Amino acid sequence: MVRVTFGGEGLRGFGQPVPSAHIKIFFPEGNWTPHSDAPRPPSRTYTPLAFDPAKNELEVEFVLHGAGLAADWVRRARRGDVVYIGGPRGGFQPAHDLREIVILCDDTALPAATMIVRALSTRCNVKLVAEVGGEDEARDIDRLPASRIEWLVRDDRQPCGTLVRRLADLTAADDAFWWVACEAKAMRKMRSILLERGNIAKERLITRGYWQAGETNHPDHDYGV
Known part of the structure; x- marks a missing residue:
């Protein structure tokens, strides 16, 4: 980076x-x-x-x-x-009264995730899980009082595979907001997993494909829908 x-x-x-x-x-x-x-x-x-x-x-x-x-x-x-x-x-302006947000991203979406965290109310509970290329790529992000930041190191099996596997046991309150941005195929898989849970409304979920393995210039507006 x-x-x-x-x-x-x-x-x-x-x-x-x-x-x-x-x-x-x-x-x-x-x-x-x-x-x-x-x-x-x-x-x-x-x-x-x-x-x-x-x-x-x-x-x-x-x-x-x-x-x-x-x-x-x-x-x-x-x-x-x-x-x-x-x-x-474009962009995403978090609601001032948002009580909980879960952010799943890879390194390409870290600037956006950082800006979102900076814009949140200090009362918001933040769970941020980010996949990066190595342990040395973890960084300081402006932490809110109720925040948890987790760094996953990318493996060679598939782009954002560690994120997809981590999602399996990641939970949040029913009224939590979810923001997912990473490699496009992994984003779609995580979007499908989240919607299949049945307790996450589409209006409380934003998904973005920032890039796609094998492509040189991925379309700008890939929301996975």
């Missing part, structure tokens, strides 16, 4: 992102600008971790899964390199 800070006058007026909002990062070649008649450069979708309007600075975290458009750019990025950013859009 690599955190990159973007800055510049182009971010003036950038909206304060709602938790789990998404942005588009365009990676241009040559002298392309948004006002150019040339086709748009390739882009990838990310969730911003934080935006400081006083400094015009936007923090974004990149998971380096191997070779790829964004990963290759991050590895060679230097101060002064230019990208173009669109957004933010």
